[in-house]
Amino acid sequence: HMKQVETESVQSFLNCRDDHSIKDFDKFHFSPRSVPYKHMPCYVLKMFGELGFINTWRIKTTTLARFILFVKKGYRDAPYHNWVHAFSVAHFAYLLMVNLNLIKNDYITSLQGLAFLVSCLCHDIDHRGTNNSFQTKCGTVLASLYSSEGSVMERHHLAQSMCILNTDGCNIFESLSSEEYSEVLDLLRNNILSTDLTSHFRMAEQQREMISAGFKKNDPTHRKLLLAMFMTCCDLSDQTKDWRVTKKTAEQIYDEFFSQGDLEKSMGTAPAEMMDRERASIPDLQVQFITNLVLPLFKNLADLFPAAQPLVDTIINNKNVWKHARHLFQEYSQNGTKSMEILL
């Protein structure tokens, strides 16, 4: 199967060289989901190159190519939590670093930038389309491994990422010094664990204080809070794209949530409302999610980086479409058309 990976790697890294159809790849409004699926690994390579990581950290291209393909293979075919999600999350990390000049203005170091991009790529590896509460409630193998520490899925994503780094010919950090190596693994751990939304809610207060008190570049706690904030921004970045993208994302997410709800019902436990296709109103849930989580988060980002303000404006637009959709849904739901097709 190494042979299969090798041939696939040569193939999937040639064809985006001549793909000049993609423009605005480095702009906030660009949707990474519009990149042809077979070109995605090549665009990941391009992002590492453009951010200077390949030269700065002496990463062998063949090693990086193999690493990217192993990460891609590590994702399952879940409706939402799949390789395309990982690619889009990593792309937003690239957009933040390029458009906010994070490394040039030393908000983060180049090593933190490298860890940031790799963490986004790996942050949901081997996701099964079910969330942390499902693992614990149904006593899955992952729960038996990690439930005492919490963040069950995120600990699994981290463990899978470490496995890939320890696979022959995949260690992209092999040229780092021993202190750089231990720092990058520490960053990977903090970044991936911070994608558990429960932990985000815990840190949101501290992030708010950090922003209003004024970000201190050489304060290690501020650096950690900032990277955690960036990780959640990337994980939720579909909300910053135009309506078509956020609608499609909602369809995939609720496809996954409702399947989990069906599974929980078949196991005799009652699912949460947002997982229950009989009870959930997607527009209402989306308005809540944007109001309680997405907007406050990106407002914090825009407070620190005014160049991020257009993202907040787009999120507000999408929220208003969901608000309007609420009435449409209620009207139609009388005659049973609960599906998303009625939304333009």
Ligand SMILES: Cc1nc2ccc(C(=O)N[C@]34C[C@H]5C[C@H](C[C@H](C5)C3)C4)cc2n2c(-c3ccccc3Cl)nnc12
């Ligand atoms: C559009 C959209 N809607 C979403 C609606 C709801 C939730 C969600 O997990 N809610 C919570 C609500 C409370 C407190 C915690 C723990 C649980 C109880 C479950 C979070 C996530 C949503 N989400 C994500 C996303 C981001 C990170 C991980 C997984 C996912 Cl799915 N990415 N996009 C979306």
Ligand SMILES: [Mg+2]
């Ligand atoms: Mg996750």
Ligand SMILES: [Zn+2]
């Ligand atoms: Zn994710």
